[in-house]
Amino acid sequence: MSDVREYKLLIDGQFVDAALGETFETNDPSTGDVVGRVAKGGRDDMRKAIEAARKAFDSGVWSEMPQAERSQRMAKLWEILMQKVGDLSQIEALDAGHTIRMANLFSIALGVEHWRVIADLANKLGEYQPVPFQEFPAPVWGGVRREPYGVCAAITPWNFPFILMMWKAAPALATGNSMIVKPATYTPLSTAEFGKIVQESDLFPPGVFNVVPGAGGAAGEELASNAMIDKVAFTGSTEVGRRIMQLASPTVKKVTLELGGKSANILLDDADLDVAIPGSLWATFLHSGQICHSGTRAFVPASLYDEVIARMVELAEGLKVGPAMDFETDIGPLVHKSQFDTVDRYVQIGQEEGAKLVTGGEGVTIPGYEGGHFYKPTIFADVKNSMRIAQEEIFGPVLSVIKYDSVEEAIEMANDSIYGLGGGVWSRDIPRALGVAKRIRTGTVWINDYHLLSAVAPFGGYKQSGVGRELGEWGIREYQQTKYIHVDQTPRKDQKFWLQIAGL
Numbered sequence: 426m427s428d429v430r431e432y433k434l435l436i437d438g439q440f441v442d443a444a445l446g447e448t449f450e451t452n453d454p455s456t457g458d459v460v461g462r463v464a465k466g467g468r469d470d471m472r473k474a475i476e477a478a479r480k481a482f483d484s485g486v487w488s489e490m491p492q493a494e495r496s497q498r499m500a501k502l503w504e505i506l507m508q509k510v511g512d513l514s515q516i517e518a519l520d521a522g523h524t525i526r527m528a529n530l531f532s533i534a535l536g537v538e539h540w541r542v543i544a545d546l547a548n549k550l551g552e553y554q555p556v557p558f559q560e561f562p563a564p565v566w567g568g569v570r571r572e573p574y575g576v577c578a579a580i581t582p583w584n585f586p587f588i589l590m591m592w593k594a595a596p597a598l599a600t601g602n603s604m605i606v607k608p609a610t611y612t613p614l615s616t617a618e619f620g621k622i623v624q625e626s627d628l629f630p631p632g633v634f635n636v637v638p639g640a641g642g643a644a645g646e647e648l649a650s651n652a653m654i655d656k657v658a659f660t661g662s663t664e665v666g667r668r669i670m671q672l673a674s675p676t677v678k679k680v681t682l683e684l685g686g687k688s689a690n691i692l693l694d695d696a697d698l699d700v701a702i703p704g705s706l707w708a709t710f711l712h713s714g715q716i717c718h719s720g721t722r723a724f725v726p727a728s729l730y731d732e733v734i735a736r737m738v739e740l741a742e743g744l745k746v747g748p749a750m751d752f753e754t755d756i757g758p759l760v761h762k763s764q765f766d767t768v769d770r771y772v773q774i775g776q777e778e779g780a781k782l783v784t785g786g787e788g789v790t791i792p793g794y795e796g797g798h799f800y801k802p803t804i805f806a807d808v809k810n811s812m813r814i815a816q817e818e819i820f821g822p823v824l825s826v827i828k829y830d831s832v833e834e835a836i837e838m839a840n841d842s843i844y845g846l847g848g849g850v851w852s853r854d855i856p857r858a859l860g861v862a863k864r865i866r867t868g869t870v871w872i873n874d875y876h877l878l879s880a881v882a883p884f885g886g887y888k889q890s891g892v893g894r895e896l897g898e899w900g901i902r903e904y905q906q907t908k909y910i911h912v913d914q915t916p917r918k919d920q921k922f923w924l925q926i927a928g929l
């Protein structure tokens with residue numbers, strides 16, 4: 426598919442041009458070719474979208490629809506989405522450089538599945554929860570009502586545009602909110618296509634779901650600061666996350682943040698190396714390392730270090746770097762030339778810091794794809810945890826392998842990071858691995874696995890990796906206000922002991 430896809434803004438159920446008539450182009454990271462032309466929303470467009478979402482919310486047309494019906498409508502959309510997995514996967518491959526294998530089996534397929542599970546779970550959780558009967562200070566039957574926040578903003582990054590949008594859209598819509606999504610300018614196409622699918626389905630009233638691509642500094646800042654927005658859900662860098670918190674603070678918005686990471690992947694000395702070694706490469710090199718929770722710091726016991734490095738290098742050198750649309754490709758392109766340059770700079774930094782480059786460390790030119798941004802899977806040995814390549818998020822296919830003498834030391838180094846998003850432990854002894862997992866200060870730890878995220882389990886960060894959780898019951902609750910309703914069981918005046926307190 427080499428056609429250029431064109432998208433307008435989706436505001437209030439209409440596809441419209443941007444107020445200033447501006448558009449921007451997006452490029453295929455494998456070729457550099459233009460693949461999309463998208464209306465570029467500015468502050469005025471964002472305000473229109475926010476007003477539409479506010480109006481839709483306040484009308485009750487979606488927010489007061491019975492939960493079961495909202496979830497049913499979402500289930501109908503899921504049926505439509507199932508027919509679109511192939512097309513959406515192509516879009517994600519051409520716009521965001523997902524290998525077509527990963528898009529089909531993982532990033533798009535999982536996003537569609539998460540939509541279904543979250544819509545269903547919101548219905549099962551319901552909107553009312555009784556609290557236990559309490560005798561003192563007065564006999565009360567009370568209950569908690571879960572109510573939508575109102576107008577929710579979703580600001581998403583370029584690396585996994587579709588699934589990260591679904592993690593916000595599914596719980597927000599299932600619980601009755603209206604929303605506006607702003608995808609990243611590098612990779613807006615799958616979100617814009619999803620907006621089109623939503624609109625054409627006729628299942629969602631106008632204004633409930635709006636898509637406004639645009640620059641972070643204008644459209645994004647309007648979304649994070651506008652007084653009519655009740656909640657901001659942001660996924661992106663820690664630096665911009667800090668800014669989002671500042672922008673949201675004057676109007677005291679609810680904010681959830683999914684930010685950067687530098688996750689530790691600990692191989693214990695009893696790990697099954699036949700799984701742990703390829704598992705560690707999967708933990709780092711999936712999507713060329715452009716994943717927030719990538720296990721980019723591998724901790725390896727001194728007794729196994731040389732063997733593990735040698736086997737990692739051999740495996741890494743067998744991975745096929747190539748264009749995203751090629752089913753044979755293991756490692757696709759980096760999203761953009763600027764990301765390529767960042768990765769290359771960190772490789773220089775690693776060498777200057779004294780780490781030993783054992784494989785990779787340079788770009789690859791693929792014949793016929795000279796405009797692509799391909800980088801070899803790269804491994805550094807002899808890395809110290811204090812080095813910048815072990816402390817800073819590179820967001821590329823670069824693995825730092827760190828030697829440890831005792832498990833205690835490995836845990837200490839794993840936790841010596843401003844981030845706390847993910848992590849892995851590899852061992853044949855599950856109780857032992859659980860003991861290590863408990864002590865890692867991150868929101869997710871995989872044991873003998875990596876990257877697999879369940880729709881019903883929470884995902885999010887400790888420390889500077891974020892605030893709040895996405896997915897599962899935890900993610901759904903982030904889109905609901907908690908209202909306590911108190912029902913008195915002592916209606917007669919002479920039973921009202923507080924009248925005596927007040928002297929009334």
Ligand code: NAD
Binds near residue numbers: 582646685
């Ligand atoms: P980014 O922070 O540069 O941008 C993310 C989004 O914020 C984009 O839509 C961008 O346009 C918008 N934005 C930028 N400046 C803004 C501002 N001042 N106000 C409002 N919005 C603004 O991140 P990125 O480069 O697109 O993505 C890579 C980063 O995302 C990495 O740090 C990665 O770790 C992180 N990430 C985190 C998770 C997670 O779940 N924790 C998942 C994926 C990516």
